[in-house]
Amino acid sequence: MTTTLTHPTADAPPEARRVRRPKSARAGGQMHAGPVAYVILVLFTVGSLFPLVWSAIAASRDNTRLAQTPPPLWFGSNLMHNLQVAWTEANLGEAFLNTTIVAGISAATIVFLSTIAGFAFAKLRFKGRGALMLVVIGTMMVPPQLSVIPLYMAVAELDWTDQLQAVILPSLVSAFGVFFMRQYLLQALPDEIIEAARVDGASSWRVVWHVVFPAARPAMAVLGMLMFVQTWNDFLWPFLVLTQTGSPTVQVAVAGLGRGYTPDQSLIMAGALLGTLPLLLIFAIFGKQIVGGIMQGAVKG
Secondary structure, X not given: OOOOOOOXXXXXXXXXXXXXXXXXXXXXXXXXXXXXXXXXXXXXXXXXXXXXXXXXXXXXXXXXXXXXXXXXXXXXXXXXXXXXXXXXXXXXXXXXXXXHHHHHHHHHHHHHXXXXXXXXXXXOOOOOHHHHHHHHHHHOOOOXXXXXXXXXXXXXXXXXXXXXXXXXXXXXXXXHHHHXXXXXXXXXXXXXXXXXXXXXXXXXXXXXXXXXHHHOHHHHHHHHHHHHHHHHHXXXXXXXXXXXXOOOOHHHHHHOOOOOXXXXXXXXXXXXXXXXXXXXXXXXXXXXXXXHHHHHHHHHO
């Protein structure tokens, strides 16, 4: 006698053999976060906002109240007064203009040069491409503090101390920007589009202007904002080559606030708050477009 083993669902109708999946696993279904995810997100949000909120609280108090224990946990009545004093004493109007010039020129130049270099490393074939890319990445491993002394010697030799070009020129290129644009263009720019442009008779520069730049626009926007914020917040190098009475940037101007036998912490916090507000305003205005650009580039890539 021969016994034939069959699967329990072999003779079942097709409806019974279907495997039911949860809604979140179906195609097009939305995944919903659980309570643990919300708790983690709230904790991260509070931790991220705490330094900014504490700066505003400290800026609204006086030095005597900040020295007491426990420290204040809510806003006082001196916020506008401290902001006005910090603006006047640090000459933040001129500092904002100087920093905008420095950060704007640096960010625009970095984006332009990094996009061209990233395209060359990603899509062009030339001898030594891999070795040159390793050199670019290797410069990212060198601490920036090691370049301070030779840079200062060069600036002093050119008699550029206390002038904005001493801050602008060292920040016109970025190894991170080149690496960032190369990685983006490897995925977002198909080789077929470049070949089609060359078949139509486009030169290398025309390919860059009409093919590479439009394809790299989302990454260029992200890189531009990152470099603008980095240059705006830079302190060490501007503090070494600029002075508070000459052509200071925001960070250098704020560093001169509250000096004395007992530093005025409330005034320092007011200056720091003023120096942060433009970045918050820029992100509030352009953040949605930049995040949308990232998602658009991710879908295209």
